[in-house]
Amino acid sequence: MKTFRYERPADPAAAVTLVAGTPGARYLAGGTNLVDLMKLGVETPELLVDVSRLPFGEVEETDTGGLRIGAAVRGSRLAAHLLVRERYPALSQALLSGASAQLRNAATIGGNLLQRTRCLYFQDVSKPCNKRRPGSGCPAREGAHRDLAVLGASEHCIATNTSDLAVALAALDATVHLTGPAGVRSLPLTDLYRLPGDEPERDTVLRHGELITSVELPPPPHSARSRAPLMVYRKVRDRASYAFALVSVAAVLDVRDAAVHEVRLAFGGLAARPWRAREAEQALQGRPATEEAFVEAVRTELSACRPLRENGYKLALAERLAVAVLADLAGQG
């Protein structure tokens, strides 16, 4: 591991100043991804600014009945939080389906959102990778890409985002609050992430020195018939626990009089960002909540898929999973 300096500033402003003033600086929170990547030589920061003890560790109800989640909250704590379990069960499910107890205890919400791709070429510094070394090439297109992107990829990069949390937050219309050298700003979570395009090295729209301070959720949607919001996160993986998603789905569905009153759908494992399926949502709005309608809508969304040799299965898998999840939610409503 390359040597670096380590600082643990006392307040957020000092943290921002430190990182903003050092081009090779990185924020360190739980470290479950960054420390790993440093050992692999993928990340070589000059300065680590430890933000894990900054005052972003609260989960609070907002005035509007939503939830504000501090960026330094640990995944396990959020998953177990009563308000989350009651009002946003999909969020709890997503967190608990990710990683292991050990990692959920260490990883923070902010860090989870900024975890980097698990593409095997990105993690191997002995090989080219446009995300790691722009312009060096993307061997994944011809190589091992069973886990990689089928949507929104570019010729330069087919990496996927592997955060389960981000998929649930995308479906829950979360907002990300940031602080940085130029002050504070907020973004819809789905806008935090970039598709690779010509600049696969940039995972997000964050500017150097910007720090996620919290994530805010609007009040949960309520079904007409039930207090409990109808939402679910479901993940398909190669083993029963402790594996990244092949494909995952977060869905919120409110059916009234057998028609879709409200639907929100997001996919994981398909793209460099959690894939909010807006086309499918539009196609379903007001339509009868039938399996046929779900199939049609999801196919519309996935028609943009551009699979490679070994990841074409994701298309069928995403369709079957989304339809099963929506049909299940419709059945419960």
Added chain:
Amino acid sequence: MRLTFRVNGRQQQADDVWEGESLLYVLRERLGLPGSKNACEQGECGSCTVRLDGLLVCSCLVAAGQAQGRDVVTVEGLASQAKKRADGRSGGADGRTGKAGTDLQPLSPIQQAFIDAGAVQCGFCTPGMLVAADELLERNASPTDADIREALSGNLCRCTGYQTILAAVRLAAARGTADTAGTADTAGTGG
């Protein structure tokens, strides 16, 4: 840096620590506590599992700098940790946790259960598995099989097929429940 933190209830200090060293390295190579194992260094196998301020973490992914001022429990501290818990419950009783009739230090209930249930094979996953299982039982005295399976899924074992490990956790849970029941009875009869 000078790293100061508590390990297994004792204040520890290590000098000339580089903040980028892992907590695992500090424990194994600087403090002479090699119980926590180095098997993947990437947080993928759980062999290095310790408690950090009570939470289970992979010590291979904790930068030494982040352990400053924290409280760490490793497999080497499980027995004393269990004794402390037992003393707390019974208001300072003897905290008998080991097998009677030996002159060895008593083990924690989960350690004894691992021996009795034959949950140890090569032993390399054992320390991390024990720390994780101990934490599970602390949170949940009567876990279901599904609870145990999910809770231990961050700890890979290549030898046992997990069956005996499951049996050991069940055994420790059953003994724990029996112990607590016994304590209550004793208390009830004015003991």
Added chain:
Amino acid sequence: MTTMEHTLGASIARLESRAKVTGTARYAAEYVTDDALYAWPVPAGIARGEITAVHTEAAMTDPAVVVVLTHQNAPRLHPVEDRTLTLLQSSHIAHRGQYIALAVATSLEAARSAAGAVLVQYKADHHDVVLAEDHPGLYMPEEIDGLWPGTREHGDFDTVYATAEIRTDAVYTTPPMHNHPMEPHAATALWDGDALTVYDSNQGSVTVQHTLAQLFGIDAGQVRVVSEHVGGGFGSKGTARPHVVLAAMAARVVGRPVKLAVPRNHMPAVVGHRAPTIQRIRIGAGRDGCIQALAHEVVTCTSMVGRFVEAAALPSRVMYIAPNSRTAHRVTRLDIPAPSWMRAPGECPGMFALESAIDELAYVCGIDPVELRIRNDPQVEPDSGLPFSSRHLTECLREGARRFGWHERDPSPGTRYEGRLLIGSGVAASMYPVVILPSRAEVRADPDGHYWVRVNATDIGTGARTVLAQIAADALTAPLGYVHISIGSTDLPEAPLAGGSSGTASWGWAVHNACVRLRGLIEHSGGSVPAGGLSVSADTTEDVKSGQEYARCAFGAQFAEVQVDTDTAEVRLRRLTGVFAAGRILNARTARSQFIGGMTMGLSMALMEGSTMDPEFGDYAERDFASYHVAVCADVPAIEAHWIDEEDPHLNPMHSKGIGEIGIVGTAAAVANAVHHATGVRVRTLPIRPDTLLPHFA
């Protein structure tokens, strides 16, 4: 006086378990050596070619870095048979990931960092790394792993197959697999003059001792190898591996102890792996399911630096009546890391193919697969014609079927739904040969009734220490608590490796003989031990030659139930029952764990294990535990292992067969057969993951 007749076979707790649960058991990288340095190896970045330049200046700028060894400055080694061990001796690169330099520093992170800063320039040659059925380099090896002939023919397969009433013909493939014991290969090496001590993680320290002596040109007596606790091996620690050579080399250069633990993601390239196989099986049978012709033809690959050939067709020489048979291997040499042993090499991938093919035959014939196997159960070993010393496959199948509830099963595939899940069950047989190697052992009696057993056995997690103490107590008719056992060091009487499921039988025989003779001596001296004690040594070199007139194998049967999610094609195991006939079971507790551990690794192989050779780079793409999946606790439901009491006098004095490997043999086929029963889809390629099954779902 306590009666000790029950020591052997009893469910004794592992002797070292206390050390292991308290974290005090010492593994190879954990011996305290105050001034030890840390070494981090540099893997080759090309698959074939030459190093044209190595620049270590940048790596050496950190004062914590003591030395960087390369082929230019490393001490010269003497040649040994295993060419993967003559490290840093030339500029030639035979596979990607081959160790080409070693950074040695005062801390692990400094060593890692220095290794990353070594700049290597190459002249890369074209590499050839992908196995294909029609690879131009395929040849028929005379010998395969285990020194068996590559090809065997009986009768006239082609003619009989061509005219058989029922014919099956299918190709089964298994991917590369990686042993990944939980303890990465590690060594601590220190020199005292020309005497070398290494604490090493291996399955047999005698071979390591002799290999190191040869490499460094010293007497074996000057090399001491200590391997007291070993964190698993599964074949990958069967002989010396590069880490111990590099540690010893570095320690010699720096004049200080050196620790080297192989990073997990280097392991697939340097410690051996299970080679991929492409297996074609053709069976010609009568409508009654009786096999008349059987061909099992294996295509596999080996490396440029080794000769290992995965002996996958071996099971077809043992399992079923086949008057006309062909069992053959073809292999090609590729620019890949050297394949080697992985738990039940040969039998494990071979039985996936054979036991899948038998299931297919049963379906074609409309005969229950348990019954079909029983109908084809031979009286003598089909290939050798030798009688079996004992063979209770039929009994295992019947007992397993009874325990599993097999006969309530509706044989039609793809019909049992539970909500959105399809449920199915499958059966497969298990088999593993009996291997016994010569061993020595020593036992000393003290006048106070204590016994000291010494044998250089290795406990890689099997419970060897415990079962050997039981064997000794039994032979001495002494209480177990009075038997003290030392293993895991070349200071002890020479003994063979923990491999081929041979350990307990081989070491145990020597221990037994020494103890029986010692008991005789004690009885001879009037039942008491003289003041100076009594000592006896045993060497079983002659003894192990007996029993060769029999074919000797352990057998078993495994029954799996799976559920398949019809939406996502995720397969999960629901239950797995194994029944084994493996001679006398010497310790019920450790044996059950061995069987179940093997079966779990088999389940892991069936549903998730496998890596992909990257054609562009020539390495295995999945090299860590995040990408190379092994079963976690949540994957493993109720797994049961049972055994039948098998009396076999043609084995060894304990009447035992090896049990370390048979558990993994057949599991993958039982699971694949269950997937077929659940879904109607026959999967012939492992692992069975959602992408395998999805194309078959409407």
